[in-house]
Amino acid sequence: MPNPLNSLTLLLRKDNTIIILAAGILYLVYICTCTSLSILFINIYELNQWQTRLVYLPFGIGGTVSTFFSGQMLDRAYRNARTKRGLYR
Amino acid sequence: MAAGKPTNSSQALELEKYSVFTSAEKWCIVALVSYATWFSGLSSFIYYPAIHALSRSMSVSVDKINLTVTSYLAVAAVAPTLFGNFADMLGRRPVYMITLSLYLVANLAIALSTSFPVLLGLRVLQALAISGMHFCPVFGPILIRLATNSIAYGVIADIASPAERGSFVSGVSFA
Numbered sequence: 001m002p003n004p005l006n007s008l009t010l011l012l013r014k015d016n017t018i019i020i021l022a023a024g025i026l027y028l029v030y031i032c033t034c035t036s037l038s039i040l041f042i043n044i045y046e047l048n049q050w051q052t053r054l055v056y057l058p059f060g061i062g063g064t065v066s067t068f069f070s071g072q073m074l075d076r077a078y079r080n081a082r083t084k085r086g087l088y089r
Numbered sequence: 090m091a092a093g094k095p096t097n098s099s100q101a102l103e104l105e106k107y108s109v110f111t112s113a114e115k116w117c118i119v120a121l122v123s124y125a126t127w128f129s130g131l132s133s134f135i136y137y138p139a140i141h142a143l144s145r146s147m148s149v150s151v152d153k154i155n156l157t158v159t160s161y162l163a164v165a166a167v168a169p170t171l172f173g174n175f176a177d178m179l180g181r182r183p184v185y186m187i188t189l190s191l192y193l194v195a196n197l198a199i200a201l202s203t204s205f206p207v208l209l210g211l212r213v214l215q216a217l218a219i220s221g222m223h224f225c226p227v228f229g230p231i232l233i234r235l236a237t238n239s240i241a242y243g244v245i246a247d248i249a250s251p252a253e254r255g256s257f258v259s260g261v262s263f264a
Binding site for chain 1: 133134137138140141142151155158162169170173174251252253254255256257258
């Protein structure tokens with residue numbers, strides 16, 4: 001039977017907890033912003049239904065563009081860390 | 090699997106193959122997995138522009154519709170812990186088939202729903218179905234092989250050696 005508490009043991013390591021907290025807070029702010037955006041834009045700027053959908057496009061475009069760069073940077077950072085410590089594979 | 094003497098460390102790395110998939114096959118797998126994972130982000134974000142229209146058609150205040158957003162997120166935070174375990178037990182493919190079928194049913198029901206409590210319950214079901222594949226940034230570095238990952242990360246950990254995982258992870262983050 002699957003035990004969901006198994007994955008909570010990840011939090012016992014301090015470096016995991018820090019990364020999880022940071023990413024979680026970022027995600028929280030992102031979600032809260034997105035939720036209130038459409039209602040606020042309708043109330044304050046009087047956009048119609050069609051135009052509020054365009055408000056969310058810049059988020060998506062930025063995310064897509066970032067994937068092109070982040071892959072190379074991740075590989076390079078991993079390779080640097082690996083050679084600095086003399087570990088291979 | 091190593092044949093001959095490696096002259097330096099990068100050749101040693103290539104001679105021990107991490108996976109039998111060729112590079113093109115790995116990218117096809119990553120494309121499939123990220124396409125499935127894309128629906129997770131999609132179903133949470135496609136909801137936001139519709140909040141106003143929903144509050145008018147169901148005659149409830151916007152605060153109550155925000156409750157459906159909260160219910161989605163609450164379940165989406167917990168479901169990957171369950172489905173990660175399922176994926177390790179049953180294998181990746183059965184879990185994908187089950188969750189995607191459940192997601193289809195939940196979406197159809199939400200599109201046809203006319204009352205607010207039904208919408209609330211069905212959002213929970215939708216989150217439960219799709220969040221197993223959610224690209225979950227809360228699940229720590231993927232170099233920890235013992236951790237139960239959400240399925241997309243798990244597939245990448247299966248097929249890619251640590252040296253090339255970075256590119257694949259950024260491919261999945263398209264979702």
